[in-house]
Amino acid sequence: MKSRAASSQINNKLIEDIVSEGKSLLMNAEGLELLSTVKDSSVRVKMALLDPPYNRRTKFHHYDDSMCRDKWVDALDHHCRLIRDCLTEDGSLWLHIDDAEMIRARIVLDRIFGEKNFIASIVWQKSVSRDNRTSISTTHEYILVYAKDKNLWKKTRNKLPPTDDQLGRYKNKDNDPRGPWTSGDLTAKAGPGRREAQFYDLELPSGRVVRPSVGTAWRFTKERLEEMIADNRIYFGGGNSMPRLKRFLTEVDPGLVPNTWWSGEEVGTADSAKKYLKALFPNLTPFETPKPEELVSRAIKIATKENDYVLDIYGGSGTTAAVATKLNRKWLTTEREERTFNEFTLPRIEIACASANHNQSLSNNFVIIR
Structure with a gap:
């Protein structure tokens, strides 16, 4: 299921060989090491899904989320410039963030991708409970979405299932x-x-004559409407109702255009993600800010198709790679902290792959580089 390579072996050819063989890649290394290699190769990824430290000026159990603001901005700028070069022309970047650095993240990404390629600021309801210890209870976070080319991205993005x-x-x-x-x-x-041809009287099957109300017009000319009536594409109810256009399920895309409000009920919460991690690793302290698999799954389903590559340079608890595996996507993932890599990232992905291997179409071979 997996093979290993030494970190010193990471180079353009290795990356290209891994991708050409349809494998995924997990590295215990800095994200820049992977980004620099991919950028200089022929490999391109369809989606980058990032959950970086939010710079909340807080020390968590698994990492220190406190950094000089200028350094945080510089790091994000450096990473995202490389990521943009690693994307396919219809690729996209999805960045988890909260209010601590939301404004600066938007400025950085506008500068790199261009304001015209901003897609949306998705609001995720991370908590459905109220925190009464605060002045105003914060129950949301954001996912900033940018395309390398917005027009191309719109043509290939997927709708949500009906x-x-x-x-x-x-x-x-x-x-x-x-x-x-x-x-x-x-x-x-x-x-x-x-x-002018869209303003006319129409006789219903009952004999009653109707016309659009003041300020409105028929959508079609009378000649075109009569053709549609002959093709049984117009419905008159019992014969005396205003006509309506029939839209057949077989002729439309019934999917839903994604919106910017993702409720905890639909895509999970931080609390549900913690409970899931605790169930997977009962003897370990879970991440304080994990993302639920349902949230990551929705983003990946919108931005990619099967066998596309998803990039994640902040591997953490391995959510992105695990979900990508279950959705039959390939992935390139790094996690720099050795302890996190060994305790969470690698085991989480191995669990996902073991589960996926029960279904051959979901199997996901990956290479490990330490």
């Missing part, structure tokens, strides 16, 4: 052989772009 409620709106009231459908309004605001 919900049961969304699919339930499609029914087949008239037994149309094309299957379930939902209906939409046939009128639109009568703005400057409307043509």
